[in-house]
Amino acid sequence: MSGFPCPVCGRTVRRSARGRPRKIVCPRCRYRLHDYPRPCAGMVVVKGDTTLMLVRAHEPRKGRLDTPGGFIEAGESIEGAARRELLEETGLRVGRVTWLGFYWDRYYLKGFGYLPTMNFYYLARWRSGTPRPSDDAATATWMPIAALHEQRARFSWKHMDRLFRDVKRAMRR
Numbered sequence: 001m002s003g004f005p006c007p008v009c010g011r012t013v014r015r016s017a018r019g020r021p022r023k024i025v026c027p028r029c030r031y032r033l034h035d036y037p038r039p040c041a042g043m044v045v046v047k048g049d050t051t052l053m054l055v056r057a058h059e060p061r062k063g064r065l066d067t068p069g070g071f072i073e074a075g076e077s078i079e080g081a082a083r084r085e086l087l088e089e090t091g092l093r094v095g096r097v098t099w100l101g102f103y104w105d106r107y108y109l110k111g112f113g114y115l116p117t118m119n120f121y122y123l124a125r126w127r128s129g130t131p132r133p134s135d136d137a138a139t140a141t142w143m144p145i146a147a148l149h150e151q152r153a154r155f156s157w158k159h160m161d162r163l164f165r166d167v168k169r170a171m172r173r
């Protein structure tokens with residue numbers, strides 16, 4: 001179990017797995033934090049029979065695979081967030097997108113612990129442009145969708161396994 005400073009008084013508070021929704025109460029000032037899930041948006045871009053993956057070039061998680069995506073900002077639409085993350089992380093813009101799916105997962109924040117995440121995905125066809133990762137700790141690569149299950153151990157997130165099963169299903173339609 002990990003602790004973090006209370007946002008009001010600074011006392012170390014600890015998260016509890018009990019309660020629905022989870023609540024975190026500061027033992028000193030009684031400040032109450034609602035530990036709700038965090039929403040994330042991702043874009044699966046398909047080009048022929050391949051999909052765009054980001055590969056981490058350095059530690060931590062060197063060699064791990066991820067799809068373009070990230071946390072949704074306040075006031076954004078889910079689709080808008082997925083497009084923004086794609087543009088920020090790869091420089092690519094896509095045309096029409098289709099809804100792909102929703103997946104639960106979790107994200108580890110040092111000093112705080114695991115946050116539950118809600119991961120929303122859209123599917124897009126590549127139109128033009130060469131992906132250029134903004135982050136020099138990553139490279140972008142087109143990987144064959146049919147062989148992705150062989151890369152399971154390299155996935156950054158648990159839900160990517162189910163995500164790409166759904167991508168395969170969507171591509172058969």
Ligand SMILES: [Zn+2]
Pocket residue numbers: 006007008009010011026027028029030031
């Ligand atoms: Zn406090």
